[in-house]
Amino acid sequence: MAPSPACACGRLRRATRALTQLYDDAMAPAGLRLTQFSLLRTLARDGTLRISDLASRQLLDRTALSRNLDPLVEHGFVEVLKGHDARTREVGLTREGARALKRAEPHWARAQTIVAQRLGVDRLEALIATLKELESLHPDSRPSPQPSSRDAGRGSTEASPRSTARRAERETIEPSRRRTARRAGSGSNARASNRS
Secondary structure: OOOOOOOOHHHHHHHHHHHHHHHHHHHHHOOOOOOHHHHHHHHHOOEEEEEEHHHHHHOOOOHHHHHHHHHHOOOOOOOEEEEOOOOEEEEEEEEHHHHHHHHHHHHHHHHHHHHHHOOOHHHHHHHHHHHHHHHHOOOOOOOOOEEEEEHHHHOOOOOOHHHHHHHHHHHHHHHHHHHHHHHHHHHHHHHHHHHH
């Protein structure tokens, strides 16, 4: 059976704009946009996260994440902290942020109820499952990152696939270089012996 001629991405983008407007309108009394609510809820659920990990979980680039985080920082809902080294930054939910999230949850639930009434609970659950599959198509999709060092100690010491590959490459190349060097050395000794 041939796929529909309608563009899946185009239709999904239009549906996303419609849903986002519905949720934003419903949550306006709480002073949060849906994207900001989603960030607060992720931090409440997962704890303090490295900025790169938070961006990965939201499938956002760093610029888009900063655009959504800045108002939350200004309102004191989240705080940006130094990581376990000077190169990393971590984002954590503040007490005021937790209160803002709690105030917004009934408004979010109201929007969710409107969608469930329109689609039916079963179709909504099926839609959410389908969207999860579609998210896996993102080129940067990967298993959920580990919590930040503040929540999980120093974190895993397991090497990344890339560093493991580099180490394996070195382990393969270096013995080969040493063998080549030994052969070259043996050849030089042999030539010197023949000349003497």
